[in-house]
Amino acid sequence: MQYDVVIHGGLIVYPEKTIRAEIGIQGTVIDRVSSDTSLKGKREIDAEGCYVLPxxxxxxxxxxxxxxxxxxxxxxxxxxxxxxxxxxxxxxxxxxxxxxxxxxxxxxxxxxxxxxxxxxxxxxxxxxxxxxxxxxxxxxxxxxxxxxxxxxxxxxxxxxxxxxxxxxxxxxxxxxxxxxxxxxxxxxxxxxxxxxxxxxxxxxxxxxxxxxxxxxxxxxxxxxxxxxxxxxxxxxxxxxxxxxxxxxxxxxxxxxxxxxxxxxxxxxxxxxxxxxxxxxxxxxxxxxxxxxxxxxxxxxxxxxxxxxxxxxxxxxxxxxxxxxxxxxxxxxxxxxxxxxxxxxxxxxxxxxxxxxxxxxxxGIWPQKGRLDPGADADMVIFDPSCSWTVTSGNQHTNATYSLFEGTELLGRVSMVISRGELVVEGDEYLGIEGRGQFLSTRAGHWQG
Ligand SMILES: [Zn+2]
Structure with missing residues (x-):
C-alpha cells in the first residue's frame, strides 16, 4: 500500500528504547512503525541522522x-x-x-x-x-x-x-x-x-x-x-x-x-x-x-x-x-x-x-504521547548535529527578547508533523490557523 507520508531512516525515540525504523502515516494517524525499508508514500521524508521524537x-x-x-x-x-x-x-x-x-x-x-x-x-x-x-x-x-x-x-x-x-x-x-x-x-x-x-x-x-x-x-x-x-x-x-x-x-x-x-x-x-x-x-x-x-x-x-x-x-x-x-x-x-x-x-x-x-x-493518552500505530501522527524530526544561536529574531514569538539570547545550542528542530500534516520544515512555518482541535482531558489518574 501507499502511505500518505513515510519517514525513512530516523532513530525513533520511546521512553524505554530507541530503534531505527520507518514510520508510515495514513491520514492523521501513525499506521505502521517498521524495519521494512520498502514502505512507499505520496510524500517521503528522509530522517537519516536525525531523531524522531513524539x-x-x-x-x-x-x-x-x-x-x-x-x-x-x-x-x-x-x-x-x-x-x-x-x-x-x-x-x-x-x-x-x-x-x-x-x-x-x-x-x-x-x-x-x-x-x-x-x-x-x-x-x-x-x-x-x-x-x-x-x-x-x-x-x-x-x-x-x-x-x-x-x-x-x-x-x-x-x-x-x-x-x-x-x-x-x-x-x-x-x-x-x-x-x-x-x-x-x-x-x-x-x-x-x-x-x-x-x-x-x-x-x-x-x-x-x-x-x-x-x-x-x-x-x-x-x-x-x-x-x-x-x-x-x-x-x-x-x-x-x-x-x-x-x-x-x-x-x-x-x-x-x-x-x-x-x-x-x-x-x-x-x-x-x-x-x-x-x-x-x-x-x-x-x-x-x-x-x-x-x-x-x-x-x-x-x-x-x-x-x-x-x-x-x-x-x-x-x-x-x-x-x-x-x-x-x-x-x-x-x-x-x-x-x-x-x-x-x-x-x-x-x-x-x-x-x-x-x-x-x-489523560490525553494514548491519542497523544507516543509514536505507536493508532496514535495521532504528531512528531518532531530533530537534528542533533545542527548548531545554531538563539536570537529573538529567529524566533516566532512576538516577544523581542529571549532569556537565551546569544546562546549557542547543539541540536535543532528540523521538521514537525501534526496529525499527519507537515507544519514546520526547516525555518518555514507551514501551519494553518484553526486546524487545531480541542482535547478533553482526564487528568490526575496516572501514577507512574
Ligand atoms: Zn505559569
Whole structure:
C-alpha cells in the first residue's frame, strides 16, 4: 500500500528504547512503525541522522500576553510542540465555565495545533462551584495560586481545600503555584521600606524556602481532600527535597520544571534586569544542578515552558515589571542541549518527560504521547548535529527578547508533523490557523 507520508531512516525515540525504523502515516494517524525499508508514500521524508521524537506536549502555557492563542500555537510548533495545554484564567468577577467555553471556541478558530485547557481560579471559593460543569466541557485540571495576594491572585487554605475537595470528588487534579504568598509579601514590604534594590535582591522575594513550604502545604491539603496535586515550575533544591519526601511516602503528586530553571541562573541573568524576572525566580547554580539530578532520577515528571512573554525592557523599573518570559520555542533545544549534550539524560528521557508522561498525567493518552500505530501522527524530526544561536529574531514569538539570547545550542528542530500534516520544515512555518482541535482531558489518574 501507499502511505500518505513515510519517514525513512530516523532513530525513533520511546521512553524505554530507541530503534531505527520507518514510520508510515495514513491520514492523521501513525499506521505502521517498521524495519521494512520498502514502505512507499505520496510524500517521503528522509530522517537519516536525525531523531524522531513524539510531538512535544507543553503542559504550561499562557496565551494572553504578547503571544495570543494564535501566536502562541505558532511559536510552539516551530519549537516542536504539537500539543499545548493553556491556563484559562477566570479573573475575579468572571465565570470559570464561560471563560473555558470562550477559550475552546477561540482556540478552535485560531490554533494551528491541538490544545487542552486547565481552568484557573482567582476567586476560588465562588468559582469552585463551577468545577463540575467544567468537567462536562472536558476540563479536569485546575490551577490556584498560593502567592501574589497583592495582585488579588492568592487562594487561601480554606478556598484551596474547597477546590481540592470538589476536584477530588470529580476525579481530576489541582495545579498549585506553590510559594508562601503572605510571607513573601511581608518580605517585599520590608524591602520597600528599606528602599532596597529589588533587581539586586530578587531572589529574596522568591526564595527557595517559600517554594518548599508551598509544595508541602499544597500537597498535604490535597492529601486531606483526596485530590492529586500537580506542582508546576519547581525551581529549587529545597522544593525538590520536599518533593522527594512526598514521593517517598507514595503520595499522589506530580512535579514539573521548566527549561529556564534547567538552563539559566539568576547570576547569569542579572544584567538583563526585568527581562529575567519570572515567578518563581530562576535561582542558583546549585539549584540548577539539583534540578538536573532530579530529572535524571525521575523525581520530575514533566517539563513545561511557562511561556508568558510580557511587554518589558531591560531598562524598566524592576519592581514594577511583570513576571514572565518567552520559552516555548526554545524549550526542546534547550533541554536537549543542557540535558542530552550535557550528559544528564538521554533522548529517551526527553520522550518521557516532554511527551509520554505529560499525556498520561493529563489523560490525553494514548491519542497523544507516543509514536505507536493508532496514535495521532504528531512528531518532531530533530537534528542533533545542527548548531545554531538563539536570537529573538529567529524566533516566532512576538516577544523581542529571549532569556537565551546569544546562546549557542547543539541540536535543532528540523521538521514537525501534526496529525499527519507537515507544519514546520526547516525555518518555514507551514501551519494553518484553526486546524487545531480541542482535547478533553482526564487528568490526575496516572501514577507512574
Ligand atoms: Zn505559569
Amino acid at each position: 510531538g512535544i506536549i507543553d503542559p504550561h502555557t499562557h496565551p494572553v500576553y504578547l503571544d495570543d492563542l494564535d501566536g502562541l500555537a505558532r511559536t510552539a510548533v516551530c519549537g516542536g510542540v504539537t500539543t499545548v495545554i493553556h491556563y484559562a484564567y477566570a479573573k475575579p468577577g468572571q465565570s470559570l465555565v464561560q471563560i473555558i467555553q470562550e477559550w475552546i471556541q477561540d482556540g478552535m478558530r485560531v490554533s494551528c495545533i491541538d490544545f487542552a485547557l486547565h481552568g484557573g481560579l482567582f476567586e476560588t471559593s465562588k468559582q469552585a462551584d463551577e468545577i463540575p460543569e467544567a468537567f462536562g466541557l472536558g476540563v479536569t485540571s485546575f490551577k490556584v495560586f498560593m502567592a501574589y495576594a497583592k495582585l488579588g491572585w492568592m487562594t487561601d487554605d480554606y478556598a484551596m481545600a474547597k477546590c481540592m475537595d470538589i476536584v477530588g470528588r470529580q476525579g481530576g487534579m489541582v495545579a498549585v503555584h506553590a510559594e508562601t504568598g503572605l510571607a513573601i509579601d511581608y518580605i517585599m514590604d520590608r524591602m520597600l521600606e528599606e528602599k532596597a534594590d529589588f533587581a539586586e535582591r530578587f531572589l529574596e522575594t522568591s526564595p527557595d524556602i517559600a517554594e518548599a513550604e508551598g509544595v508541602f502545604r499544597a500537597v498535604y491539603i490535597g492529601r486531606l481532600m483526596h485530590c492529586p496535586v500537580y506542582i508546576p515550575h519547581i525551581s529549587s533544591a529545597e522544593g525538590l527535597a520536599v518533593m522527594r519526601f512526598l514521593k517517598d511516602r507514595g503520595i499522589h503528586v506530580y512535579a514539573e520544571t521548566c527549561p529556564q530553571y534547567l538552563g539559566l541562573t539568576w547570576d547569569a541573568l542579572k544584567n538583563r534586569g526585568p527581562l529575567g524576572k519570572v515567578g518563581p525566580s530562576i535561582k542558583t547554580e546549585d539549584d540548577r544542578f539539583a534540578l538536573w539530578q532530579a530529572v535524571r532520577e525521575g523525581l520530575i515528571d514533566t517539563i513545561g515552558s511557562d511561556h508568558a512573554p510580557k511587554d518589558k525592557k531591560a531598562t524598566d523599573n524592576f519592581f514594577e515589571a511583570p513576571y514572565g518570559s518567552p520559552e516555548v520555542e526554545t524549550m526542546l533545544p534547550v533541554v536537549w542541549h543542557y540535558g542530552v549534550n550535557g550528559g544528564y539524560i538521554t533522548p529517551n528521557e526527553i520522550a518521557a518527560l516532554m511527551s509520554e508522561n505529560t499525556a498520561r498525567i493529563m
